[in-house]
Amino acid sequence: MMMMPCPWCGPRDAGEFRQAGEVVSRPDPARATPAQWRAYLYLRANTRGWATETWYHRMGCRRFITVQRHTETHEIRAAWPAGAEPQGGPV
DSSP states (O other): OOEEEETTTEEEEGGGEEEEEEOOOOOOTTTOOHHHHHHHHHOOOOOSSEEEEEEEETTTTOOEEEEEEETTTOOEEEEEETTSOOTTSOO
16 A cells, blocks of 8 residues: 655545646746647656656545655655645755
């Protein structure tokens, strides 16, 4: 069982969450080329190792969180509210 640390609800079973995908920077709508939009919408690194992801707590507080998770071992290094800076500054 994988436990997810929700900043509002505390540790919860991962079955309560839905993964919303890798965190990627949105291009500037006024200057982005079609290739940049395509990369933003469809291409992901899908790396083995540490990844920064967005998760939705669908069976709890119904809020989005940002999680640093190891994609192979599922170890979680940090979690914080989505859109906020992690404690201790940017990662």
